[in-house]
Amino acid sequence: MPEAIDSKWFEEMEARIPHGKVRTRFAPSPTGYMHVGNLRTALYTWLIARHADGTFILRIEDTDQGRLVEGAVDVIYKTLSECGLTHDEGPDLGGPVGPYIQTERRGLYGKYAELLIRRGHAYRCFCEKAESEEDSGDFARRDDPCRALDPEEADRRAAAGEPYVIRQKVPHEGETVFHDEIFGDIRVENSTLDDQVLMKRDGLPTYNFANVIDDHLMGITHVVRGSEYLSSAPKYNLLYEGFGWEIPKYVHCSPVMRDQHNKMSKRHGDPSYEDLIAQGYLTDAVINYVALLGWSPGGEREIYSLSELKDIFSISGVSKSPAIFDIEKLRYFNAEYIRAMPPEDFARVAEPYIRQAVHKEGMDLAAIAGLLQQRTELLTEIPEKLDFFDELPEYDAELFTHKKSKSDAESSRQVLERIIPAFEALPDWDDETILQAMTALAEEWGVKNAKVMWPVRIAAAGKAVTPGGAVEICRILGREETLRRLRIGLSKLQ
Secondary structure, X not given: OOOOOOHHXXXXXXXXXOOOOOEEXXXXXXOOOOEHHHHHHHHXXXXXXXXXXXXXXXXXXXXXXXXXXXXXXXXXXHHHHHOOOOOOEEOOOEOOOOOOEHHHHHHXXXXXXXXXXXXXXXXXXXXXXXHHHHHHOOOOOOOOHHHHOOHHHHHHHHHOXXXXXXXXXXXXXXXXXXXXXXXXXXXXXXXXXXXXXXXXXXXXXXXXXXXXXXXXXXXXXXXXXXXXXXXXXHHHHHHHHHHOOOOOXXXXXXXXXXXXXXXXXXXXXXXXXXXXXXXXXXXXXHHHHHHOOOEOOOOOOOOOOHHHHXXXXXXXXXXXXXXXXXXXXXXXXXXXXXXXXXXXXXXXXXXXXXXXXXXXXXOOHHHHHHHHHHHOOOHHHHHHXXXXXXXXXXXXXXXXXXXXXXXOHHHHHHHHHHHHHHHHOOOOOOHHHHHHHHHHHHHHHXXXXXXXXXXXXXXXXXXXXXXXXXXXXXXXXXXXXXXXXHHHHHHHHO
């Protein structure tokens, strides 16, 4: 049954709309996967609002019930929170233009579709079409007989219970011109546009229609979305014009690609935000890198905090060209972030990874973190670097032979025979006294320090490559464990 037009209701809806400042929205579908392109959209949308001291809104677009994933809304909240992309209005916070979940707004869309019919920019279509065709609008309808139906007859048929969809009435003549902040003015012949479905038979809106209604009623000033929606923008424009509404600024971002030819996708195993964190990347590094996927701040500098990005972000720096996601570049960013962290912050984030390898009680985890910070690119690399702390691994005596330090089995045996009693006699067990014991032996022998330190490190760690040198490893292991290991090394050489 067609709804009556209640002018007062529409006036009240208009009166609720905030004006006077920038308002942006991030409007994800809860599909359980925050891919890199989605995260970039959220970031740019947040930056536009924050740079202008405006309002950032979270809206959940759940009208496509077939794609919903349980727990997906929690993923959205968690990701935005971890990334520092705080919202001012949303399902959890409320706000002046709620509700902020599309299915809770379903009562609105039919009213606006009826208004559009009354204004001559939409019509009821009673033709039998498959639901997939309804959703996509993907079939020819220039000769759709319903378009020419007398509105009163259409109302009568609807009132009699005949099922119908509501379609947009796109002009056959002329062109639609819209402006995009990145791509400039784009002109489209109206004859190339279809009469897309606005309301389906079940009374739910299509994505395109709900989007326009919600963006207007929420006072959105800048609509940020992927460039794949450029082809829909003329129809959005015609809807705004049909209602007599102000058109927001469009910001269509080019896609994030895995290579020159393929967009990133979950299907091809490309990582989501959660995947990257699980792979050992820091949130701050991910955010910094994602910001530069298709946007340039100008100049040579690449490392920016979120606060700095907020201060310098401008839409004019966004590129028309697709951006290629380079995992090696992200790895470089991550290493830079790790090295720049205050040591206590690194120790805190590294601790869970250190504990995967170091289970012994009494180990100084902060000291171990200190060895790792300048030698770590991914947090997930940490455990494999530390396996020797808990237990001396099996190793071959050939490790004691090292060309650069001029060490061999015989010289290493002599070093261990002398350093063991020297270590036993030390008054303290700290970096300075351990180092002095080894440099004193090197001086007495007339050799370089490396010739003493190499065999001590091999015996203490049982590995050729370790985070930290002989001094730090011995100090962290403690005197008793160090001496036990050095005696094992000596026995291998005797």
